[in-house]
Amino acid sequence: MTTTLVDASDQAESALLNLHKKFMSGNRPPEALVPLNEAAIQRFELLKFPHRKHEMYTFVNTKELVSTVFNLPGETVVSKDFIKSHVYPECESSYLVVVDGILNEDLSDNSAIQSSINLVPLKDAVDQPEIKEYLADTIEKENDVFSAINTAFISQGTLIDVAAKKQVEAPLQILHVSTGSASGNVTSHPRILVRLGELAEFKMIVKYVGVQGNYFVNSVMDILVGEQAGVTFSQVQEDATDAWHYSKTRVQQGRNSRVKAVNAFFGNKITRHHFEAHLKDVGAELLLNSVSILNDAEQVHHFVRIHHEAPHTNSTQNFKNIVNDKSRSSVDGTVIVNQGAQQIFSDQLINNLMLSDNAHADNKPNLMIFADDVKCTHGATVGQLDENQLFYLKTRGLSEKVAKELLTKSFAESIVQTIDFPGVVDYLENTLLKKLEA
Amino acid sequence: MLEVKDLRAGFEGSEIIKGISLSIKAGEVHAIMGPNGSGKSTLAKVLAGHPSYEVTGGEVIYNGENLLEIEPEQRALKGIFMGFQYPVEIPGVNNAEFLRMAYNARQINEGKEELDPLDFDDILTEKMKMLSMEKKYRERNLNDGFSGGEKKKNEILQMAILQPKLAVLDETDSGLDIDALRVVSDGVNKIKSADNALILITHYQRLLEYIQPDYVHVLSQGIIVKSGEKDLALELEAQGYDWLTPTN
Numbered sequence A: 001m002t003t004t005l006v007d008a009s010d011q012a013e014s015a016l017l018n019l020h021k022k023f024m025s026g027n028r029p030p031e032a033l034v035p036l037n038e039a040a041i042q043r044f045e046l047l048k049f050p051h052r053k054h055e056m057y058t059f060v061n062t063k064e065l066v067s068t069v070f071n072l073p074g075e076t077v078v079s080k081d082f083i084k085s086h087v088y089p090e091c092e093s094s095y096l097v098v099v100d101g102i103l104n105e106d107l108s109d110n111s112a113i114q115s116s117i118n119l120v121p122l123k124d125a126v127d128q129p130e131i132k133e134y135l136a137d138t139i140e141k142e143n144d145v146f147s148a149i150n151t152a153f154i155s156q157g158t159l160i161d162v163a164a165k166k167q168v169e170a171p172l173q174i175l176h177v178s179t180g181s182a183s184g185n186v187t188s189h190p191r192i193l194v195r196l197g198e199l200a201e202f203k204m205i206v207k208y209v210g211v212q213g214n215y216f217v218n219s220v221m222d223i224l225v226g227e228q229a230g231v232t233f234s235q236v237q238e239d240a241t242d243a244w245h246y247s248k249t250r251v252q253q254g255r256n257s258r259v260k261a262v263n264a265f266f267g268n269k270i271t272r273h274h275f276e277a278h279l280k281d282v283g284a285e286l287l288l289n290s291v292s293i294l295n296d297a298e299q300v301h302h303f304v305r306i307h308h309e310a311p312h313t314n315s316t317q318n319f320k321n322i323v324n325d326k327s328r329s330s331v332d333g334t335v336i337v338n339q340g341a342q343q344i345f346s347d348q349l350i351n352n353l354m355l356s357d358n359a360h361a362d363n364k365p366n367l368m369i370f371a372d373d374v375k376c377t378h379g380a381t382v383g384q385l386d387e388n389q390l391f392y393l394k395t396r397g398l399s400e401k402v403a404k405e406l407l408t409k410s411f412a413e414s415i416v417q418t419i420d421f422p423g424v425v426d427y428l429e430n431t432l433l434k435k436l437e438a
Numbered sequence B: 001m002l003e004v005k006d007l008r009a010g011f012e013g014s015e016i017i018k019g020i021s022l023s024i025k026a027g028e029v030h031a032i033m034g035p036n037g038s039g040k041s042t043l044a045k046v047l048a049g050h051p052s053y054e055v056t057g058g059e060v061i062y063n064g065e066n067l068l069e070i071e072p073e074q075r076a077l078k079g080i081f082m083g084f085q086y087p088v089e090i091p092g093v094n095n096a097e098f099l100r101m102a103y104n105a106r107q108i109n110e111g112k113e114e115l116d117p118l119d120f121d122d123i124l125t126e127k128m129k130m131l132s133m134e135k136k137y138r139e140r141n142l143n144d145g146f147s148g149g150e151k152k153k154n155e156i157l158q159m160a161i162l163q164p165k166l167a168v169l170d171e172t173d174s175g176l177d178i179d180a181l182r183v184v185s186d187g188v189n190k191i192k193s194a195d196n197a198l199i200l201i202t203h204y205q206r207l208l209e210y211i212q213p214d215y216v217h218v219l220s221q222g223i224i225v226k227s228g229e230k231d232l233a234l235e236l237e238a239q240g241y242d243w244l245t246p247t248n
């Protein structure tokens, strides 16, 4: 029994190593990135694909993904109309299109913010010691095998640099397009690095879409937030249903920095989002909200690690998942308070709404506290609609169907409303929330 | 309009309402008073059709129909309104939008045209003004983070918009300061007419100084132990409820 399992995962690992050889010899990565690619594939060989009981994949079954044979995507033309339909109104002249992990300048238009941000290809960015060391350091510490794979397959990657004191008015949209494949499966590895200098302010919308299915998008985004800088962003995962989405967001926060992230997930075969934050200096503040609405067999899994590494830091998280039919969601979230990090405030709330007996919602909220003067709360609920709320609406003449729909929507709406981009809020109300209408 | 005959109802096997009879005609105001825990809210919720309460006996006839067989939303559409003692908070539902949905549900039921947000706005503005409610309450989420008094005002706002035939107001006065009580009472008095009826549930007679009841009933341990005209409320105020206990 066990030997066949080992064999299967051995096979998958050698298939990935072969794909990597193909990637390297096809000479796709620029010279300057090769050391990163090589170091990361070594990290992969050490970490290996997760076995069934891997603690980072408690709720995620990676078996099908790992045993699928992937190719690297070929050149596919993406139409301007397709792009236009996915650009939010507030980003009309401030969007970057990344097709299968490669920035496409023809499809992009960032004229509105060209002068306020610096776009640096990663191959040039690694000339900066800070960036080079950061990337080397994260490869060494990487514990998520899929993020290691991302780095092993970086062929381009972009640093978005916001200079000190720069306040970028318009939000930047990054549109990740997976072209997918009509037959067979392809995989791509988008990589974005965002760096905010001291006192900089930046807003960003990241959206994932697919032209067709049969793909695995494996994305990593690092956000380095300088002293007293602030970043507000939203990620919208709306990939093809017949696709896998793995992504990791890694945030490093300096003194008195602020991060606000509100993410929305449509789900697909398996979406797994890994959110890792390091509140490294006094006064750093993080807000992370997330909503998923899942039908059919869609899945969304969250893996969250918030590290309070300095005193007087605070983090607030609010997850809401609605699961219908045979869908699955999970939130595996741990808040870690380091030794000596006193005066911490942390709050984590996970609420799941089950609309079907066959749906699944798993939670694993956890606190690891190595300091004594902290105020940390966490909680998780799994439930159906509230009977008293339902009754209240009915006494106002709303039918059972309308009342249920309203309550279900309101459950998600309370997260959607915390998004700072009206175009995104509008969009989600007309798409994500519409998934609740039978 | 409403005939309650020997109504018995309870919760998970325990009987809370132990045989209540009431007869209410259009144009009348009935006050139901009684100590905490006497079953006043239970009576209100049974009339509104709360699914947690089980009716174990008696009947309720509303305009010739057996009310107990009608779904809560149908009761509402037929003109029954309940003002909750503890209005429920519903985050994520916009108050103005909710009020319009409730208004339109009534309109559709009566074969009338639905109002779009702009037309409904006129009605909403007028009713909110009547209740001295600040504009911000339309943008807020339904009762979400409202103070006790704000919630009660929002209940009466709903009543003003829905223009019920029979309103059951459960402790609407609690949580209101004296100014708000006056405003809310004035509002209720304006809605009141010869065509509709009102059941006021309260355990203070304070509210009854502003809204004059035609009849006062005292509820204790699930039964009406005394009925009278409005002077009874004053007697209760002076003597408390202790002298009134069920005889069996």
Ligand SMILES: Nc1ncnc2c1ncn2[C@@H]1O[C@H](COP(=O)(O)OP(=O)(O)O)[C@@H](O)[C@H]1O
Residues within 6 Å of the ligand: B011, B016, B034, B035, B036, B037, B038, B039, B040, B041, B042, B043, B052
């Ligand atoms: N949902 C419920 N679950 C359990 N007990 C209840 C419930 N509702 C009412 N009761 C009980 O029924 C009695 C009457 O309550 P209620 O109708 O709320 O009284 P009042 O409104 O007069 O204060 C009380 O003893 C109360 O504890």
Ligand SMILES: [Mg+2]
Residues within 6 Å of the ligand: B040, B041, B042, B085, B170, B171
């Ligand atoms: Mg009560």
